[in-house]
Amino acid sequence: MDINCGMYLLRFTESAVKSGKVQEEDIDRALLNLFSVQLRLGVFDGDHAKHRFGHLGPSDICTQEHRELALEAVRQGIVLLKNEEDFLPLRKHEVSSVAIIGPAASSTSVYGGDYTGFPCNPTSFLEGLRSYVPRTTFAAGCMDMPCETTVGFEEAIDIAKDADIVVMVAGLNLTEETEDLDRHSLLLPGKQMDLIRSITSVSKKPLILVLIGGGPVDVSFAKEDPFVASILWIGYPGEVGGQALAEALFGDLNPGHLIDHYY
Incomplete structure (x- = not known):
């Protein structure tokens, strides 16, 4: 109960106390923990500039050091x-x-996931790839991440036919997963799978599938598909996601390990 970022406690705490499922002592303990931290930080002690983090200001935001940390x-x-x-x-x-x-290939607003601030000079996947291969073209394929229609498929198919390498970005965003919003399926949303299959049918070589999102998705269809050569999971990569993806694709970094299992 110490911290609840959604609406759950607001909705149900009173009824839980009345029904005996939660004791007032539990609430007191949670409040003690919550306010103890704020007291230690000096939130209630007057001039915040005199406290531990009071010297921080706008000049401490978007520093090169912070950008390098985000990239790492x-x-x-x-x-x-x-x-x-x-x-x-x-x-x-x-x-x-x-x-x-x-749609996430050029939209950096997707890269932060939930609980994120305003990124500093974000780099899209498209921009990252163009820094390695200037002749990089883009098509959304889907109108948005839910991908409920095939509008945009034709343009995506057209550019896939002409390219040496095709990179397909699929997965999730906050329309699929966030506080108080549970997913009903582990599959890729909407017609994303159909788009991938449409692209594999015309590309010169097997494509590279990049997965964005916070939770796991069922990509067993791609695992078994010989026309999907590689699958990369990148999560919500933040402001420098475009640079990191390009580095991974061209071997300037070695990808790591998952915290969950994919089948």
Whole structure:
């Protein structure tokens, strides 16, 4: 009960006390823990500038040190789930064009997930890849992450036909998972799976699937599909996600390990 970021306690605590499921002593303990931390931080002691963190200001935001820390965090978080015949890493001198597909490929607003501030000069996956391969084209494929229609499929198919390498970005965002919102399925939302299959049917080579999101998704169809060469899980990569993804695809970093199981 110490910290509840949603509406659960607001909705149910009173009835839980009245029914005897929660004792007032439990609430007192939670409040003691909560306010003890604030007292230690000096929240109630007047001039905050005189306290431990009172010297921090706008100049401490978006520093190079913080950006490097954000980059190191996402570098350590990327996981390679599949890599048939050592398809990755790509070799820059062998790739003249890339097509990156998916609404999250160019929308950095997705990369923060929940509980995030305003990013500093965010780098999209599209921008990250263009820093390695200038001839990188983009199509959303789906209108948004829920991907409830096939509007946009045709444009995605067209750019996939012409590219040496196709990178497909799929997965979740806060319309699928957040506080007080449970997912009803482990599958990719809407018609994302259909889009992936449409792209694999026309691409010159097997594609690279990049998964974004906080929770696991069932990508067994892609695991078994020979036209999906590699699968990368990148989570919610934050403001420098584009740089980190490009580094992973071209071998400038070695992906790490998952905290859960994929089947």
